[in-house]
Structure formats: C-alpha cells, structure tokens
Amino acid sequence: MRVYCVGVFGSFPVELLNKLDAIASNGKDVELIVGLLDAHDSENYSWTLDQRAHLLGSLKCVTSVVSPSPSILTESFINDQKIDVVNHMVYQMAPTNLSSHTHNDNVTHNESKSDDSNKQFAVPIDLGIFRTIYYESGVKDPDTLSWDTVWETKGRKNDPSDTRLLTGYDGTDFEPEQFAKRWLGAIKWIEGETVLDVGCGAGFLGDYLPRNGYVGVERSPSLAEIFIRRSNRVVIAQDATSLPFEDGSFDHVISHSMLEYMPGKPAAIQCMQEMQRVARNTVFVGDLRTIQALATPEKYVAPGTFAHTLFQKNDFSNMQELDGFVVSDGWWGGESRFNAMYRKNNILYTNQTIPRNS
Numbered sequence: 001m002r003v004y005c006v007g008v009f010g011s012f013p014v015e016l017l018n019k020l021d022a023i024a025s026n027g028k029d030v031e032l033i034v035g036l037l038d039a040h041d042s043e044n045y046s047w048t049l050d051q052r053a054h055l056l057g058s059l060k061c062v063t064s065v066v067s068p069s070p071s072i073l074t075e076s077f078i079n080d081q082k083i084d085v086v087n088h089m090v091y092q093m094a095p096t097n098l099s100s101h102t103h104n105d106n107v108t109h110n111e112s113k114s115d116d117s118n119k120q121f122a123v124p125i126d127l128g129i130f131r132t133i134y135y136e137s138g139v140k141d142p143d144t145l146s147w148d149t150v151w152e153t154k155g156r157k158n159d160p161s162d163t164r165l166l167t168g169y170d171g172t173d174f175e176p177e178q179f180a181k182r183w184l185g186a187i188k189w190i191e192g193e194t195v196l197d198v199g200c201g202a203g204f205l206g207d208y209l210p211r212n213g214y215v216g217v218e219r220s221p222s223l224a225e226i227f228i229r230r231s232n233r234v235v236i237a238q239d240a241t242s243l244p245f246e247d248g249s250f251d252h253v254i255s256h257s258m259l260e261y262m263p264g265k266p267a268a269i270q271c272m273q274e275m276q277r278v279a280r281n282t283v284f285v286g287d288l289r290t291i292q293a294l295a296t297p298e299k300y301v302a303p304g305t306f307a308h309t310l311f312q313k314n315d316f317s318n319m320q321e322l323d324g325f326v327v328s329d330g331w332w333g334g335e336s337r338f339n340a341m342y343r344k345n346n347i348l349y350t351n352q353t354i355p356r357n358s
Contacts, residue, residue: 179286180208182331183254186341187282193251198240198275199258203227215250217243240271245278253279257287262309269321276324276342283342287330313338 024030183205189195193213200206200216202223207230216235218224224237238244240258253275262268275283288311316325322340330337 176205177208179256179331180205183256183284183286184209186339187252187254187284189252193281194249196243196245196250196253196275196278198243198253198255198271199261200224200227200235203231203233205256206233207231213251241267241274243274243278247277248280249278251280252282252284254284255286259285259288259311260309264309265311268309268311269319272322272325272340276344279342279344281344283325285325285340287337288340316340 183189189210191210195209195214197206197209197214197216200218201220202218203216203226206214206216206227211231211233214233216224216227216233217238217240218227218235219237219239221237224235227233227235236244240255240262255271255275259268259271262271272283272285275285313327316322316327325340325342328339328341330339
C-alpha cells in the first residue's frame, strides 16, 4: 500500500504514524510518500525532519519524499506513482456523486469527466484505510468533515505544554514571539490598550502578547481550557461569528491563521464584521490563505468537504462586506498568504494597498 501525505511530519498527529506502523507490523507492505507543497515548505523540511526524526527511526514502513509535490494532484500523478490512498489535505477531481468510492482497504478513484452536465469538484481521497487512520483527527466521511472536530482533537490528544503541537504550524519554523511583536507594531499598540485575540487557540501566539487588557476567544473548548490552565488568562470559548461584547469594547482586535478554518466565506466575512464592530481602533487579520496555498483551486472544492476557506487579495477591493480593509504582503508563506488591516480612523499602516474599484 502506497500512502501519499502532504506535510505529514508536521500536519498530522503521532497517531497517524503509529497506525501506519501497526499496519506494516501486521505484515502489510506500507510505503509512506511525503509531499511538500511549495518552496517555503522545502526550505523548512530539514527543520521538520529534525523534530520528528525519532518517529521515523522506529517506523517499519518505508518512507520516501516527493519535493515539491505537484501544485494540483492529478489522476495521472496518482496512477504514475501507484498511490493507493491520499491524505485529507489533498484533493482529486471527481464527480459530485461520491457513491462510486469504495469504503474498504481497496480505494476506487472516480475518473474525471469533461461533461459539463456532471460538474467536477475536488474531493478528499481519504476513503478506505484512511477512514480508520484519521479517526483520531476527526476525519470520518467526506460529507461530514469538520475543522471543529480536528481542533478539539488536537486539544485532547496532544501534550498541552507544547503549544506548537496544538496549532497549524507544528511542522514549520514559524516563530510566535517574532510574529507577536510584529502584530503589536502593525496595530500601533500603546501600553495600557486592550487587545482581543480571535481564534487564540491554546496561546501559541497569545503567550507573547501583553497580559493586561488581553482577552482571547477560541471556538474549541479544549484549546481554550488549555490556554486558561497554562496562563490564567481571560479566554472565552465562543463562536467568532457572534462575539459576546459591546460595540467598541477593545482598542485592537487581532486574528491570525483562523479564518481559513471557518465554514465558508459567509461565516468568515461575518466574523470579520464582528471584529470591526467590537474594535475601537484597529482590526488586524493575519495569515489569510489564497488558492496558491491549496493543492487545488477553491472553485473545484466540493462544498462540505475538508477544505480551507480561502480569500484572494482582490476580494478586499471587490466585496462591499469587506469595505475598509486594506491588504498587505504576508509575513510568512510567500504569495500563498497575506494580511488585512482595518482602522476606524482610516489611518492605515500597511506595506501595500489595493484601491477599491470605482
């Protein structure tokens, strides 16, 4: 069995490697193929290997690397590499009807069709054996996948003292202290001002923000509980689309790498509008993902599947709901990510702006 995974050492829980190892121990040939999506992943690959080398050393399955992986996972790539199963972060083209997929160890791939009457979407190829492998990650069926379950599982399954394992940056050299300082500089924070951190998680970045006047909001109860226990900070387990605060309650509202996990653009936009509502001065949204960050363009991702909610820079000049936000280059991840800033007094501190269409 050939298993293709993107960013497996950083993006997935130890349970995945343990289960693959158990399958290999039971006499089944297993080859783990690691794909890296783009250049910055390749640069960080040595760091990632160092972090997980002790796991690889004990694996009974064979490990190989494909770097970089194709920008779009194609049927020909699957066939050429003789891949049996692929993780849930990668998608293939398939008809909207998923009934032809098998639900056992022998994964059947739908053939892509060009017939316009049978619209093609990208769907996760995590059927068959991966249904069991990814149970700990919250992955069940393509029509019931939920980021909420994934983040709750991260909070329950990982070491609460290692906040990197509780984030989406567990396989990178992302430095939270550096980014927290850049945040404070970007919003022109002055000592004594209040900060609301939306999507604070277990405090990976919040640990480096000023304690006085800090409030965190986190949708996952398990991550919020870990943050409270670790730091004794004010953290509220709450959906960010309905913030429990009066208008203008905080001097600054910040959010980093959170909107991509919202259930679609309408929810993400509602969240940003809520952040605008409760901010007195500034809203800073960092690490927004673009389609370049995903293996398949957003328009091919089937609704309800395990996908990220993606924005493009020009969304902030074309969408009335995002009026007032100005974009700047991302601080991490190259062209695949960018930042958005909103100031109520219209004094904007950004590196690059995109004018609204006239």
